[in-house]
Amino acid sequence: MDANESKQEFSWFRNISAQFIQSGDIEKLEKSSVKLTFKKGEIILKQGGLPTHVIYLETGIVKFNYENESNKNLILTIVSAPKILGGANFFYKDNNLFSFIAVEDCEVILIDAKVLEAILIANPQFMMLMFQVTSEMFKTSVLNFISLAHKQKEGRIADVILYLASEVYNENSFVLSLTRKEIAEFAGCSTENVIITLSKWQNEKIISLTGKKVEIIDYDRLKYISKIG
Amino acid sequence: MDANESKQEFSWFRNISAQFIQSGDIEKLEKSSVKLTFKKGEIILKQGGLPTHVIYLETGIVKFNYENESNKNLILTIVSAPKILGGANFFYKDNNLFSFIAVEDCEVILIDAKVLEAILIANPQFMMLMFQVTSEMFKTSVLNFISLAHKQKEGRIADVILYLASEVYNENSFVLSLTRKEIAEFAGCSTENVIITLSKWQNEKIISLTGKKVEIIDYDRLKYISKIG
């Protein structure tokens, strides 16, 4: 990548960090970083691997995927660009707890963790900011899990749909890049149950399904289903 | 508290921070802190309140309790002293996501969040350490939730018992300070199911129950139950 290109990148990162960090530092980061693209389904960072890099997600959507011994998956959360991912979560300790997998084609910058660490140490205000960004994601995951633990399937699936609309696609009408199986892995139930519930909601005119397109028609009702669990 | 006393306190805190922080800073913390004791069942920090304080748990055991609209509780995790709690999790943003409740009598030091923040900013190495401690707790919670999502009740209850033994009581034989209901809230199942499962394991000589005392007899078998879920 040439100098011009690299200045276009990192734009969100530059914005949030501008007040805390010198542009020289950002250039240091860029020099030790690699830009890669991942296709839908490709693994960006593998569960069990070493957290040598922090990921800056420039475009695309990524799932946090945990796979257990019997090859069952659990999606911890799903995020869309721009965002700083992982590594930051468990800074420089132990192996990765889960994988990052592209749900849609992604452009990603892999930042060397050691370089980032040095810059954070040198810019405590910026470190505090990263701390807060990380905490925010933690909070999202915890809320997800609370939903999973307390509600039954309809409430959980409603939560997933509402989350996707508000946090991932940023619209009440979106083209779903997840399969039914993935929604199930996110909501913690079987694929069949996702299908049945979505069909039921379509009949009840709460949502509309057209191929991969999902539209929330009766937002309040969905909220209500989420609330009563 | 007089000067001598306050030097006895914070000892774990002093140890982990000694290499990163000047003793003057610790004294600053102490000056802006209050030491309190909480009896079993008392709320140390309430869900929905403002995170004005970070908690240093000096002695005792604390549960992270989430209560939903219908008064159902979920225990996110349980920790024993010495430990730095919360606030740190979601540094200075939003209201507390959950309550900290004493499960056994606790001695606690409430540290003013603003003072701590200033000290962290002034000691980036120390901030990094706090970051890691926090991440470690996050990881524990996530593992808990993964267990909850993927396993059925026996595996989950096994996880809870194993967790209590290794992380809270630090022994394979311990006097349980939790009620059956609380174990259920931690394992995400009904009280009755906890009882049935524990009785079953007692019959199978996997654990022994004598009043509030729990002893893990067949550790490997419990591990196995946890593994197969």
Next chain:
DNA sequence: CGCGAGCTTGACGTTGTTCAACTAGAGTGG
């Protein structure tokens, strides 16, 4: 001594998973 909270047990109904069969669409090779 009696009361209440926590504990225990069994019966029952609901929820949700599993399995099996079928459909639709996309990609492949003859």
Next chain:
DNA sequence: CCACTCTAGTTGAACAACGTCAAGCTCGCG
């Protein structure tokens, strides 16, 4: 251009897991 296959989606029936309810028990404390 047509089978062929593979994957994702869909449906229904059988079954297992789990929560709920109701009743009785035990123990510690007032």
